[in-house]
Each structure stands twice: as C-alpha cells, then as structure tokens.
Amino acid sequence: MFFEDLNPECEIGANCHYVKLGSFHIVIDAGMSPREIGLNALPNFSEIPDGSLDFIIATHCHLDHIGAIPILLRNHPKARLLVTPQSRVLMPVLLENSYVVMKHQRKELGIREYPLFEKHEIERLGEYFFEMKYGVRRTFRKDEDQIDIEFFDAGHVAGAGGVMLEYKHRRIFFSGDILFRRQRILQAGKWPEKKIDALVMETTRGATERTEQKQVEAEIERLILTIQYTLRRGGSVLIPTFAFGRTQEVLTILHEAVRAKKIDKKTPIVCSGLGLAIVDTFDEISQKYPSLQFRKSVLKDLGVIPLNRMKFLQPGEEPSKPTIFVISSGMMVENTPSYNIAACLLGNAKNSFCFVGYCDPETPGGQLLASSTGGNFLFSALHYSTPIRAAVERFDLSGHADREELLQAAIRLDPRVIVLSHGNEESRNWFYDELTYNAPHIHVLNPAVLTPYQI
Ligand SMILES: [Zn+2]
Ligand SMILES: [Zn+2]
Known part of the structure; x- marks a missing residue:
C-alpha cells in the first residue's frame, strides 16, 4: 500500500x-x-x-x-x-x-x-x-x-x-x-x-493519563456538584461546548440531574445557535439509527432558552438570575458565544467556568485554563480586561x-x-x-x- x-x-x-x-x-x-x-x-x-x-x-x-x-x-x-x-x-x-x-x-x-x-x-x-x-x-x-x-x-x-x-x-x-x-x-x-x-x-x-479519581462517572458527579454549589451561592455557570455532540451530551447530563432533583427545574439553561440546530438533526437520526439516542424533548423538559432570545449582555454585565450557559465554542474562541459570555462572568467569584472538552493551549479557553486566579484576563477581541475571580475547572469527559x-x-x-x-x-x-x-x-x-x- x-x-x-x-x-x-x-x-x-x-x-x-x-x-x-x-x-x-x-x-x-x-x-x-x-x-x-x-x-x-x-x-x-x-x-x-x-x-x-x-x-x-x-x-x-x-x-x-x-x-x-x-x-x-x-x-x-x-x-x-x-x-x-x-x-x-x-x-x-x-x-x-x-x-x-x-x-x-x-x-x-x-x-x-x-x-x-x-x-x-x-x-x-x-x-x-x-x-x-x-x-x-x-x-x-x-x-x-x-x-x-x-x-x-x-x-x-x-x-x-x-x-x-x-x-x-x-x-x-x-x-x-x-x-x-x-x-x-x-x-x-x-x-x-x-x-x-x-x-x-x-x-x-x-x-x-487518566487517574483513578478521574473516571468519567466521577467527573460527571463533580460537574453536577460544581453546578449545585455555584447556583446555591447565587452564581452562574458557563460550560463552553462544541456544538456537535458535546452540547447534546451535556444537555442530557443536565436533564438527568434535573430529574434527580439535583438541579432546580426552574434554573434557566441557555444554548447557542448551532448546538440547537444540531438538536433537530440528532432527533431525526435517533429515530432511524439506534446507536444515537437523543430526543429534542430534552430541550422542552429543560426549558432551554436560545441565546439570541436573551437580552444582549455587555462585558462585565451579569444575567438577571443565576443561569447555566451551555454554549459554543468549546475552546472559547474569539467572537463566539462562549467567549462573549465569559467576558460577562469571569470577574465575579460567585460564577464558575466548567471546561468539558479539549482546549488548544493557544485558544482563549486554553489560555484561561493556564492562568491563575487573581491574575488579569484580556478579552482582546472585546477590548476588555478583567481580574479572574470566577472558579475555572476542567472536567475530563473526553x-x-x-x-x-x-x-x-x-x-x-x-x-x-x-x-x-x-x-x-x-x-x-x-x-x-x-x-x-x-x-x-x-x-x-x-x-x-x-x-x-x-x-
Ligand atoms: Zn473527532
Ligand atoms: Zn479529530
């Protein structure tokens, strides 16, 4: 060959x-x-x-x-x-x-x-x-x-x-x-x-290397706990996700947590455009091929709000109540929804950032993961700089x-x-x-x- x-x-x-x-x-x-x-x-x-x-x-x-x-x-x-x-x-x-x-x-x-x-x-x-x-x-x-x-x-x-x-x-x-x-x-x-x-x-x-503590189910539990703590202290959660696959997987994990009453049903959950567009395609595929199991009814059960229906938030401006954002891009690339919402949430210690996928070290997501709390983070595309006060966590759900x-x-x-x-x-x-x-x-x-x- x-x-x-x-x-x-x-x-x-x-x-x-x-x-x-x-x-x-x-x-x-x-x-x-x-x-x-x-x-x-x-x-x-x-x-x-x-x-x-x-x-x-x-x-x-x-x-x-x-x-x-x-x-x-x-x-x-x-x-x-x-x-x-x-x-x-x-x-x-x-x-x-x-x-x-x-x-x-x-x-x-x-x-x-x-x-x-x-x-x-x-x-x-x-x-x-x-x-x-x-x-x-x-x-x-x-x-x-x-x-x-x-x-x-x-x-x-x-x-x-x-x-x-x-x-x-x-x-x-x-x-x-x-x-x-x-x-x-x-x-x-x-x-x-x-x-x-x-x-x-x-x-x-x-x-x-995957360590004993980092087994996937333990990581999912740690993610839900982080969301619970954050909401309880009145903060919002940003989960930057890839629109294709990871968004729908995270929504399903949240759906389970809401049904188990680990997350209050009334918590607003916000999703961005392509992630929602793919939901329809996934629903269509799931009906024909059993290897994929995702139904768009998850969106209805969770009361998912499309990001474009929310009031536009300026950097540093917080949502009116604690919210979970499941939005792309997964690496928080400039000018994407996750990048813009990050600029709203990063300066407040009540909020949490939960990275659930791979971040290239050169992307803003990778740079944030490499930064330490208390330092400053520059959102260059928005000409906005803020101290890193929110909790920034990585979860291994590869x-x-x-x-x-x-x-x-x-x-x-x-x-x-x-x-x-x-x-x-x-x-x-x-x-x-x-x-x-x-x-x-x-x-x-x-x-x-x-x-x-x-x-
Ligand atoms: Zn791939
Ligand atoms: Zn690949």
Missing part, C-alpha cells in the same frame, strides 16, 4: 490520509486545521493528481476531518464520497456553519481567501455521497481490480466510523477518532475482530479513548504495522515507546509529514 499523510502539521489539524491500493486511489478524511487560518488550514492536496481519486472516505463530521472536502471534490469529479448515513445528514449542516463562520471572519479579520468554498458546493455534495451503514461490507470494482470497504461504529460522535479496506486479502484499518466507552447519547465504539495487516490509528490522548485502552486494543489487533496519526508529537512518542516495548514484533511508523511510504 502506498501511504502519505497530507496533514502539513504533526498535530490534530488538517487530517488527511492519501492511499493507493492497486488501481484504487483513496483519501481518508480531508479536514481543516482549527489552529491555522486561510489556505494554511488545508491539507496538501497538490500531492494528488487531478481527477485521480476513486473514493473520499469521511470517518466523521468534525471539521478537522471534513472541513476541506468541498475543495478536494473540485478536482475529483469522479470520486465517490463514502459516509455513514448519519454523516450524510450531518455533513451539510456542519459545512454550512463553517461557511458562515468563514464569511464572518473575512469581514471581521480581513481574511480575503475566505470562504474557502461556496454554498452551492455544499449543496452539490448530494451528487457524490455513497452511504455505508456500520457493519455492511461493500465491494467496489474498477476494471479487473476490486476492493472491499466497511465502516465500524467508532462511538466518538454521531455517525463516526473506523474504516476497513480489504484489497487482495490484505486488511488495512483506519481508526478515525474512537471512543470505546458508552456516552449518554451514543453507543460505544468497536474495533474489528479479524486479523489485520495495518492499523492507522489516532493518538489524541497519548500525553494524558470523546477519545484513553491511551491505555487504545494501546491494549491495538496490541490485541496485532497488526504487522501500526501507523500513528491524529496526535501531537508528545502523544505519538508515548504510543511509539509503549508499542515498541510491549509488542516489539509490530512495526510502528510515526510518519513524517508529506512523505510517501510503502507499507
């Missing part, structure tokens, strides 16, 4: 794997880096000859995996876009949001190349989609050649799948982003049982498998080769060292960026 990682950073960025098996030319994921701006956020597509791709396979609908698909499709009109039925519904919603954000950034930040794709290119995705249900293997033929492809439920987010390619009795499995643990709204992910030759796997949590379970799963699969991806250098190094020590017969490849390999 020819293999090349087209992500220009050794990081979780513009994920994109370029693979050739016999006459088949395949790309697995084509993402946009959350850290970079403009054309620098794209994978290096110049490595792929125009018109050559047979398949573009999307493991799931996070933007670091699909954000560049409309751009890649421009030069590959014959390619089929292989997705799970859930991703088929979700992808246009998430790409459309990305388009709106880019248009906004063009205006606010003067990034002239934005938006990187047009609305009609999202609408045209329908011509390329080819649906693949979990566990249903499909055979594709080209001249005399044939390849089998199958998706495995990866947990992580709705529609996420690991992808198996089988060519001439050789099996290559791409993990995508994987979570082996069940979430409130999603089934646990599973890996294949059959022997495989090569495993291309994510390494997101390679640098993160949507990615813990490093130990991923390591064990990889060793159990016992492939001939393991290719490391989707992680920073520290994370990849942990997996490299552990795998070469615990399973010395497996060849472990930490691929250099933009370097072709024969595997």
